[in-house]
């Protein structure tokens with residue numbers, strides 16, 4: 001019965017990023033996310049995107065939950081459309097929002113008038129509807145400063161809309177508006193959070209996972225695929241590039257000083273991720289690194305790993321405490337899967353005494369006898385691509 005979803009759009013402040021491309025991308029992302037819930041008409045007017053069901057078969061609850069995971073939206077509300085008439089709006093508020101009004105002790109009405117030909121001012125409309133609602137729900141008090149529920153009336157081009165307080169949206173920018181990056185996804189807590197944070201800034205992701213069969217089990221690989229799948233409600237459909245990494249690790253163990261193993265391994269990860277990025281048009285790499293968390297995450301170690309990549313390496317978790325990362329992981333739904341106990345390829349060969357402050361010269365000297373190009377090429381040629389979707 002005329003129920004629809006209103007989305008308030010977030011920041012559109014980037015220079016050169018015009019409103020039109022922001023809206024088009026958001027609408028395309030919404031359409032892709034919503035098709036499983038029925039057929040919707042999606043359009044944008046004045047910083048609000050409207051999601052209207054085309055018929056009664058649409059699953060509005062499912063759609064409402066889904067749009068809360070679409071980046072670029074700051075507020076979400078279920079609303080009802082009605083005629084642009086004060087009494088129609090009053091009647092809609094009285095019936096459609098009755099549960100909210102009965103549950104609250106204080107309220108206020110806020111009106112917006114995008115259609116300036118509407119005969120009342122916003123203040124007159126709020127006063128009229130507020131007064132009538134007060135009579136209809138005598139237990140309610142008006143509180144203009146801290147109301148428990150705010151009734152919003154919006155008089156727009158084609159109709160009026162009535163809704164109560166919006167819930168927060170996912171924030172950020174529509175995925176795809178800021179290009180593409182390759183994210184290094186391990187089975188841990190940090191890298192899914194890092195991926196989510198970069199996707200939130202409007203970046204489409206390709207996932208790379210380094211897999212060390214038989215040192216790590218097929219379950220470890222499945223866990224990473226599952227983590228990627230859990231990210232798709234936020235990021236959209238994803239490809240996980242599963243890189244066979246065993247040969248490289250064995251070669252490093254055979255030929256290089258054990259205390260440099262981790263940093264050398266990470267240099268190979270970056271080289272391979274960069275090659276994947278080149279092939280899919282990505283312009284940055286993303287990792288879940290966090291300063292000082294483990295031996296490979298000192299500034300010197302990051303200098304050594306960064307030196308093999310021309311692309312910027314984005315490390316959004318760099319300044320977060322573990323507790324903060326975990327909080328995000330729980331919120332986005334990856335935490336429970338991340339803590340499943342499967343070995344990551346990093347832990348398998350980890351030396352007992354890794355070098356905390358390696359120098360670039362040391363790392364380069366240790367690699368001098370390796371066929372770096374051949375090792376990278378073989379790994380890239382062995383990549384298995386797994387598509388994941390909701």
Ligand code: ATP
Pocket residue numbers: 183184185186187188189190191192208209210211286287288289293294296344345346
């Ligand atoms: P995480 O919780 O994300 O596993 P971590 O604290 O275990 O991080 P490391 O194991 O040192 O840290 O890895 C640092 C980053 O390197 C990870 O966040 C991830 O981006 C990348 N990485 C590590 N192992 C892999 C892997 N097997 N495949 C892909 N990327 C990896």
Ligand code: MG
Pocket residue numbers: 186187188344346
């Ligand atoms: Mg890890």
